[in-house]
Amino acid sequence: MTEIPKEEYVLKCTSACAGCPSSLILRYVLKAAGPDTVLVVPACCTSVIQGIYPNTALNVPVYNVAFASAAACASGMTEAFQKAGKKTNVIVYAGDGGTVDIGIQALSGAFERETDFLYICYDNEAYGNTGMQRSGSTPIGARTTTTPGGKTHAKKDLDAIVDAHNPSYLATACASYPLDLFKKVQKALSLRGSKFIHVLAPCPPGWRFSSEMTVEMGKLAVKSGLWILYEREFGKVTINGPSKAAMIKPVPLEDYLSGQGRFKGIDQKAIDALKSQSELRAKHLQKEADGIC
Amino acid sequence: MLTIATGNKAVAAAVKELSPDVIAAYPITPQTEIVEQIAEYVTSKELDSRYIPVESEHSAMAACIGASITGARTFTATSSHGLLYMHEMVNWAAGARLPIVMANVNRALGPGWNVWAEHTDAFQERDTGWLQVYVSTVQEAYDTTLMAFRIAEHADVLLPVMVNLDGFLLSHSMQSLDTLKPGDFVPPLHLPHAIDVANPAGYGTLTGPEEHFKFRWEIEQSMRRSRKVIAETEKDFADRFGRSYSVAEEYRFEDADVAVIAMGTLGKEAEVAVDLLRNEGVKAGSLRVRWLRPFPDLDLAGRDIVVIDRDYSFGSGGIIAHSLMARSRIEPYSVIAGLGGQEVTYDDIAGFVRDRRPGSELWFGVSGNV
Amino acid sequence: MYEIRIHSRGGQGGVTAARLLALAAFRDGKYATACPFYGAERRGAPVVSYVRIDDQPIRIYSQIRNPDLVVVLDPSVMEVVDVLHGLKQGGKVLINGTDTEKIHGVAACAVDLTGIALREKLVVAGSPILNTPVLGALAKMGIITVDSAKKAIREMFSDERNVRAAEAAFRELVI
Structure with missing residues (x-):
C-alpha cells in the first residue's frame, strides 16, 4: 500500500472555491513531488488560489508567469537548475486554457526539445478563473458564458497532441482518484525527459453542481467512460483499473450529464457526439493497450 | 586580441567572455548571426552555456525569465517583430527584477516586410522598465555588451538591459575589434530574490493596488540609481581597458x-x-x-x-x-x-x-x- | 579614404570578398570597414558590398556613392546594373572574366577568377568560389599587400587551395 506523506504543501488558507478540485489535485501533486520542487503557474485558477501578496498558501516556491509562457519558462528554469547541478523538480501546473489554447505553442516547443520537466494540466473544461468562458477543452454541448447555447465544437484532443511529441510519460488522472494521481506524479518524476499528466477537474461553480459533489462528479466521468484513466510510458499504454471496469460496464452517460447545470438542455445530437467520441477513444486505447496499434 | 568582426559577432564574442548559464533565443533577420555564432561557441565548447533553441521569441524571453529567477546569468537576442512578439515577457522580465541582457538588432516593423534599420522596434519597449543603450561601432557593441551585464546585475539596479545595434548598418558591418579578458570587471551574479526551495516564496502572486504601485516606484528608483551605476561602470571600463564611453x-x-x-x-x-x-x-x-x-x-x-x-x-x-x-x-x-x-x-x-x-x-x- | 564597391550575385561570395578585403587591409595596419547592402538573402540576385579603407577610423555608414574602385565578380550583372555609376574621376574597374570590352572610358582590367576557381576545384554547391582569388587580384592592384591577402584568407578559410587561387589571380592579372 502506497504511503502518502503527511506533509502538507497546500496550506489551509487558500482562496479556492468550496469543493475546488484544483487545490485537491495540487495537494496530491505536491505530496508526491516533495519539497525540492518549483511550480510554474500561468494565469489560471491557481493564480488566485495561492492567495494575495504578501501571503501564499503554497509551501513550495511558485513562479507565476504570463498565460502563454509556462512551458517555456519551465524550460529555462530546468536548464538553469541542471547547469547549477540541482535536481529540483520543475512542474508546470496549468489550467486547460493555458495549455490547450494560448499555451500550446510553448508546450509543443518544450516537449519537442525534450525538456526534463513535468507538465500537469488540470482541466476544468473552461476558463474558470474568469467566470467560465469556453476553452478548446470545453466539451460539445456544454454551456459557458461564451457558448450560452451550448458549445458546438468537440473538445480538443490534447492527449493526442502531446502524444505526437513522443513524451517519456503521458497519463490522465482525475481529482476523484487521488492515490492514482499520486502514483502517476511519482512515476513521472522518476523518469527523465518531458512528462505530461492531464487531470480532470470537476468544477462546482463552472459545471454548476453542488460543491460537495466534486468527487462524485469525477467518478461519474470515469465510470461513464467519458474520461479514461490510462498511462503511456515510452509509448506503452496501460488502462487503469477504474476505466477498465467502465469499459466493461459503464454507467449511463446521462447520469454524468444530468447532474451538471452546464449540460442543461443539451440536445441528443451533442449527447451522441460525446458518446461516439468516448467510445472511439476507448476502442483506440484498448487496441493500443493490447498492442494491436 | 585585435581582430575584425561584424557587430553581431562582436556581441556574441562579448557574451562568450561572460559565459551566461542559460541562453535562449530564436533567429530573426538581421540578428540571426548572433544566434548562429552562439550555437557555434556552445557546440565547440568554447562557451559553457545551456543554449535553448526555443520555438518563438515569446518563449525566448520566458525561458530567460525562468532561468534568471533561479539566479542564473541569462542572455537573448532578437530584432523587430521578434522583440514585439516577446513584448509581454519584456515587461515581465523588468517587473520581476531580472537582470537579463538582450541584444536587439534594430529593424523596421511590417507591413510591408522591411529588414533594414529603424529604431521603432526598441522604442516601443521604452516604457517597460528595461535600460536601453544604442551603440554605433563594432567595438562599442562588444564593450557595451560586457558593461550591460555588470549594470543589469548590479545590486542597485537589478533590471534588464537591452543593447541596440542598427540592423545591417552595424550588425553586418565588419570593423576592427579589440577583444579583452574582462576578469573581475563583471562580478558573479548574486540575485537576492532567487528561488530557494529551502525558503519557499510566491513570485508574482496576486497583488493589490497599493503593493503594485509600490513595486512600480521601486523600478523607477532603480532606474534613477542606474545613472550612477552606468557612470561608474563606464569609468571603470575606461580605467581598465582604455576605452571611454558616456551616456x-x-x-x-x-x-x-x-x-x-x-x-x-x-x-x-x-x-x-x-x-x-x-x-x-x-x-x-x-x-x-x-x-x-x-x-x-x-x-x-x-x-x-x-x-x-x-x-x-x-x-x-x-x-x-x-x-x-x-x-x-x-x-x-x-x-x-x-x-x-x-x-x-x-x-x-x-x-x-x-x-x-x-x-x-x-x-x-x-x-x-x- | 579609398572606397571600393563590389558587384556580385547572391551566393557568389561578394559579401565575404568584402569582409576578406577589409580584413586584409586591417592586417596591413589600416582602418577598414566592410558593409554589405542586403536585400532578402536570395541566391542569384544582384548584390552590392562596400569596403572603405583609410588611415583614420571610419565613421561613415552610408553607401559608397563615388567609389575609387569597382569590382565586378559576375559580369552578367552589368546587363541589369550600371556598375560604373558614380565611379570617381580616374577610378578603376576590376572584372572577373577575360575581356574588358564592355567597359568604355575608364581604366579596366580583367582576370578569369572563375577559371582559376575551377582549376583549383574551388566549387561549393556548384558555384565557383570567387571571393578568395579576387584578393590576389586586389593585391596585384596594390589595394592590399600580398602578405595580408594570404593572412586574411587563412584566418577565414583552412583550405590552402584558396591561397593558391589568390596567388594564381595575382600572377594572371595584367594591369
Missing part, C-alpha cells in the same frame, strides 16, 4: 552654436557632417545619445538643436525630439530620417543643419517642413 557622446560640442543629436550609426555619421560644416565655417557639433533609458539629462542651452529620429510616435512626433523637449526644455528642429533603412548620408545631415527650422518637423525625402 551621450559629445563631438566638437563644447563651443558649438548648433548641435546634431542622433543615435546609433546616424550619430556616428553625424560627426563627419560636423567636420564638413566646420570646414564651411559653421560652428557645428554633435551629441550621440547612447542611453535611451534612463534618458540622459543634457545641457543643451544656448544652441540650436537638430534632432534626427530614426523612429516615430504617430500622432505625437519624433521620440528623441519629444524626450528632449520634455527633459531639456528646448525647441529642436525635428528630422525624421532613416526609417526602414532609408539612406542618410553625412551630406544629408549637414543639409539638415544648414536648412534648420527650430520648432518644425521634417520627414526627410518625404515632406517639407511641417
